Amino acid sequence: MKQTLLIKNMVCDRCKTTIAKLLNDEGMEIESLELGKVVIKNYEGIDEAKLEKILNEKGFELIKDTSGILIEKIKISMIKRITKNDTDKILSEVAQELGKTYSLISKVFSKSEGITLEKYLINLKIEKVKEQIQLNQLNFSEIAYSFNYNNSSHLAKQFKSVTGMSMSEYRKLQNWDRKGLDQIV
Template identity: 55%
Template sequence: MGETFYIKNMVCNRCIASVLDIFGKEDYTVESVELGKVSATAGKKTNKSALASKLKEIGFELIDNETETLVEQIKVKLISKIKSGETEHLFQSLAEEFGKTETALSKLFSKSEGMTLEKYTINLKIEKVKEYIQLGQLNFSEIAYSLNYKNSSHLARQFKTSTGMSMTEYKNLKSWNRKTLDKIV
């Protein structure tokens, strides 16, 4: 049975591929991988500090304490839920999944990241809105509905507050300025 590694900044399938590549080059046999987490068995030539160094070179980080691990798991869950459109009762479902209260999760996240869990979630949603606008497949009302906003006006206000421009202004820019999900905090 191998060791479980928690890795910061794994936010997409390309991240998984990059991490798998590094684990292989560092002589680990990977048993399972998901965003933020790798289970692997060390080979004869493994060196954990070399693994950490190689991961850091491409923007990842091994997590070695319980609080950071939980915060990273929260981020991964939020990214997955927003990507899949599971945004109704988001904080309640997170609390249930992690066996903590919404307040406890929020305090833990704020203390660790210097940003509230709600603000982080809004930032994730705004980046998703930018992606939808860039793809041009949905109108603003459909975007609002897909992210579980009560109405498109609520989304429009939140977008303007976060970006300093309206969604229409952003759409007309054509030189979109999107943040990568690992750079939101």
């Protein structure tokens, strides 16, 4: 019997590889695998409690409620866009992609995660900005432009608001305090 599993925190290709290995190690045959979702061909007889434990050990969770499913779809869509630096009109595009109104996804997200979609987007951007600073390939103006900021001072203000330090101070750090994008909320 086929079963579709929705999995929280599966937000990148490495996550997909990890999930595939975990499920294959448990003898499950994967029919399809995409971010946040896997279809298992031979699901009958699977110990769901054991599966949840295995997933939890690697930072993943099975999603069972409709609100959780929508939240994960929102996060995956936003992370995909941030990863591609496709941040122009991201919130309205995510709502359109999910076939929901912005008002609805904003309300559900805020209620569930305790943070607004706008703040979540800023936090995602700042994590990607940290990555760009660490790579040291672009100056601050180029980084601001790549994330659709009007100017570098707007980015600098948001960066300081989120991290408590300037981008220059962050660049000088020996130990960068970075989070995985799936760890933002």
